[in-house]
Amino acid sequence: MGDWKRTCYCAELEEKDVGKRVTLMGWVNRERDHGGLTFIDLRDRSGIVQLVFGPDIDPHAHEKAKKVRSEYVIAVRGEVKRRPLGTENPALKTGNIEIWCYEIKVLNVAQTPPFPISDDEEVDENVRLKYRYLDLRRPKMQRNIILRHKAALWVRNFLSSQGFLEIETPFLTKSTPEGARDYLVPSRVNPGCFYALPQSPQLFKQIFMISGFDRYFQIVRCFRDEDLRADRQPEFTQIDMEMSFPTEEDIFDISERMITGLFKELLDVDIDRPFPRVSYREAMLKYGSDKPDTRFGLEISDITNVFKDTKIKVFRDVVEKGGSIRAIKVPQGQKLSRKDLDELVEVARSFGAKGLAWFAFTSDGIKSPLAKFLSEGEINALRELLSIENGDILLVGADENEEVLAEYMGRVRLSLPARLGINLQGYKFLWIVDFPLLQWNEEENRYEAVHHPFTSPKEEDIPLLDTDPLKVRARAYDMVLNGIELGGGSIRIHSSELQSKVFKLLNIGEEEAKEKFGFLLEALSYGAPPHGGIAFGFDRLVMLLAGEDSIRDVIAFPKTQKAVCLMTGAPSPVTAKQLKELHIEVKL
């Protein structure tokens, strides 16, 4: 660069800078050579500004500019000029000005990139990820990554202003039972022993509370060796928080202020608070999901009572076995074609339904394969219960298994907006509360924690731990946005006796508990304050802020579905020497 020094970013320049002499550095976004006059769009992270070269400005610089190609890195010296009348470009932030360049230096040449550096064309993700450094030059990715930075910065400032301290926790830590599969790291100095990368800093943050730091947070990487999805990859970032002496309300309050503040700051969107709260039970009934998308209605209703004495055999069987019948009323159901209805049945089937009935209410009566079995009384009862009008279609599921029924009705519900042409927009937040503490794991024949083993039961439900553990409700909560789980947390157990009891219920034996969590149990016995917290999926949060459908678009170097980094080629085999040092033998 010699003694050249950049004076500003390209898109910072505006009309008031006209007359200034500037030195700019950046990438050639595009070159337009008109023979007697050459234009270059110079790009840096701020945006684009037009450079002008010509024989009347500087013939030598003009000759050099003609030889420049896309993505060359150049430096120019020139004067900011008002564009001649009629040649302004309103599509550019800097469209009223241009730089008349009298000097140009090529700082580096570039191969022709494998895909255009622009947002115009959808490039195969394969190629994008292999050349991620070029992909990240695209304006959209620059915006997303900068947005991510701003979000992290805002969160840090906010939480710090609320008295939270950011404290780091180890990445090389202890493998714990329960939860996701761990990523393991072999220990060279302790042959045969392994660290685990943290699935979350859960235990450390609880220990910070015991240590008296009162309020902790961390924007921290977490690792879970499970299969990937559009909103899930094996290493991801959490906004992890914990506080001492909180009630649920304190956690809701701080979380809502953080999230709404973030949306205001970054998107200038106002979100009402407090967020609605829905119990897990109600969510499963009305939406068939513990992370409901409430941007549209089409709620699920229980209509079991209508069919107490029905002639429809499949319904009667279900009712007799103590099961339920539930329905989604689709107003203006004629938008659903026969093909749609067939596909909805398939959706239900793929999630465990034996079938899905439908009743079309029309002015000529009921249209349905089951129409002739429906009694007048049942029809009237349905009309009244669900305020049905002619034109509505009722989608009806019946199952003796409540969970299966909820699940497939929820899946059917989620597939409806696309079929009905309902446009999903806006930001619908809610809290899901009153989760059960435990669920039964059929395969392992034991209870397991719905949230995690450190979650406190509701005080009034503690006696149920001995009599009916599945009825125990947890002091746990999830924040949901548009059908995506944004974050979750709980008030923790702070008594070592209660913690031991829960471990026992989870079939974690005394020995194992001591070996795996002994330090926690011991710590809890040294004056642990009541404490609780929450953690937010930062990648998902930024994804939603950016309006993207995949967290890969807000992570600089994401992994593919096979957990591979296409740019570096990780993971890859290592040398025999490395393995030997780690006392590891590989068998394939």
Place this chain on the structure above:
RNA sequence: GGGGCUGUGGUGUAGCACGGUUAACACACCUGUCUGUCACACAGGAGAUCGCGGGUUCAAGUCCCGUCAGCCCCGCCA
């Protein structure tokens, strides 16, 4: 572990259901002309054996089997 979609010059696609000369189009790229363009324009040019392997056939981008990769989903994700 399972289901689905995709794979054709550098990029994005067409062609494939119905097998048949030199695989088409746009953009990008290269050369040239051009003093107000900004998706510059115009003229010319180079570039793909169709993800990979096998099979059927006189003949395969097209049909069949397998395989690899990417994506979406189920399982899994305290």
